[in-house]
Amino acid sequence: MPTQQSFATGSACPELEAGTLRVYSMRFCPYAQRALLVLTYKNIPHEVVNINLKNKPEWFLQKNPLGRVPTLEKDDRIVYESAICCDYLDQVYPDNKLTPDDPYRQARDKMTVEVFSQFVSDFQKMMSSPPQEKPESLQKIKNNLCEFESSLTARQGAYFGGNAVQMLDFLLWPWFERILIFAKVVPLTFSLEDYPALCEWTKKMPECPAVQKCRLDPQQFLEFYKSTKAGAPDYDVPKTSQS
Numbered sequence: 001m002p003t004q005q006s007f008a009t010g011s012a013c014p015e016l017e018a019g020t021l022r023v024y025s026m027r028f029c030p031y032a033q034r035a036l037l038v039l040t041y042k043n044i045p046h047e048v049v050n051i052n053l054k055n056k057p058e059w060f061l062q063k064n065p066l067g068r069v070p071t072l073e074k075d076d077r078i079v080y081e082s083a084i085c086c087d088y089l090d091q092v093y094p095d096n097k098l099t100p101d102d103p104y105r106q107a108r109d110k111m112t113v114e115v116f117s118q119f120v121s122d123f124q125k126m127m128s129s130p131p132q133e134k135p136e137s138l139q140k141i142k143n144n145l146c147e148f149e150s151s152l153t154a155r156q157g158a159y160f161g162g163n164a165v166q167m168l169d170f171l172l173w174p175w176f177e178r179i180l181i182f183a184k185v186v187p188l189t190f191s192l193e194d195y196p197a198l199c200e201w202t203k204k205m206p207e208c209p210a211v212q213k214c215r216l217d218p219q220q221f222l223e224f225y226k227s228t229k230a231g232a233p234d235y236d237v238p239k240t241s242q243s
């Protein structure tokens with residue numbers, strides 16, 4: 001993952017050369033990682049500009065009114081929202097196509113992404129709520145994991161894409177990478193081991209070169225997570241200054 005310093009309020013926007021594809025990112029953002037996975041898998045030349053999301057540069061808000069990463073920019077074109085960015089990249093750079101041709105499979109994958117958004121929100125709730133409020137989110141999480149398990153089993157292959165990685169794999173992976181990191185340091189109250197196909201998938205995904213190249217440094221990620229929980233996200237861990 002890129003490590004350059006994030007740009008904050010008051011900074012000047014780095015000049016974008018004509019014809020260069022830029023992705024505005026944040027080193028620990030799972031949504032931005034989706035776009036980076038697609039860019040890397042497809043060998044699409046690009047540069048990364050990291051954004052301080054707590055103190056956003058004014059110029060970033062002019063490019064994306066939602067002020068979120070990922071945001072893509074090339075010449076006079078701006079694209080934002082991770083699933084839209086990924087789809088856009090897959091269409092504009094059609095080599096190594098990641099999206100299935102069949103409209104029903106496309107629809108089915110999009111529905112899985114919708115269910116997944118709910119899973120992400122329940123997971124975040126569970127991580128941040130006091131123990132007595134956890135059971136409700138936990139039950140929802142387990143239901144969704146069962147859903148992903150049967151969806152994966154129906155694909156007849158190790159991946160959501162079947163025998164090879166497809167877009168859906170990249171859209172889901174960043175959160176599982178984080179779950180695996182969390183699972184080593186905090187009790188999660190659920191175990192991926194209970195979902196054999198999913199568990200196998202989490203073991204296969206890191207074999208994909210794009211997944212390896214975009215992988216998080218667990219230590220840096222946990223430091224970032226700690227700083228976020230403390231209300232002062234450190235987008236630039238580890239500190240390179242002497243401070």
Ligand SMILES: N[C@@H](CCC(=O)N[C@@H](CS)C(=O)NCC(=O)O)C(=O)O
Binds near residue numbers: 069
């Ligand atoms: N729906 C968006 C979500 C992206 C998102 O929430 N990114 C976070 C960083 S992980 C962000 O930019 N947060 C800044 C904010 O919401 O102000 C997508 O799929 O791209």
